[in-house]
Amino acid sequence: MLAYTNRFLALAALVRSLHAKYLEHNKSGVLHGQIKNLRYRLKLIKQMQAMGVVSFVTCIACMYCIYVEHQFLIELTFALSLLFFVISLFISLLEIQVSNKALELELSDMEEGDDSSLTGYIKRKFDKKKGGPQ
Template sequence: MITITTPALLFSAISLIMLAYTNRFLALASLVRSLHAKYLEHNQSGVIHGQIQNLRYRLQLIKYMQTYGVLSFVSCVICMFFIFMNWLFWAEMLFGLSLIFFTISLIISLIEIQKSTKALELELSSMEKTK
């Protein structure tokens, strides 16, 4: 049987992961701004074009990470309301849905981390070529 404390435990995890996602977004936004300045200075660099493509993809991933994180949070809130109303079947279904959304968000986060390391490898390879 599900109690009000079950989805409440997920609240802190979802809140922390959303904070981490926001921090990743802010870091990416800063990177885009600095890349824009580099682009204006060195308009013909192939490395910058590769980074731009990578950043566009990562921005999409972060958008989806945050979307599924918010869906998980909303499902959890509605689940708690359903528990309060004693609609336990629907509460359990929503809690399961919340866990699924949370899992999808984490998987997308893993993909974004992989793309992030590829962007750093691209940057390192460009520095090695200039030696």
């Protein structure tokens, strides 16, 4: 949960920074793409945190069921806790992928070549270091 909260706080700082850039640069196309990406990421983080909280709550319910020695509920709440945690992790993975797309968008704004993907950017950097074509 701490890692999820840290992600949210970092994203909130990014949104504030992006808002300042937006006001400065009069609605650049790249900023619109970043804003759309951030909205989606915020939704993912909200869902990820919700699933994490539900996972913890069902885990606590499982501990209570262990205390009252109700075998069926022990198994059910434990399975649900694991399921919600796995869902939270998959949403986290999706958010990481979307975050990488945001970095590609940021890099595409700074580069001059035709290939705006992160792979193309890295390839050009290695070519420059080797003295190859730029």
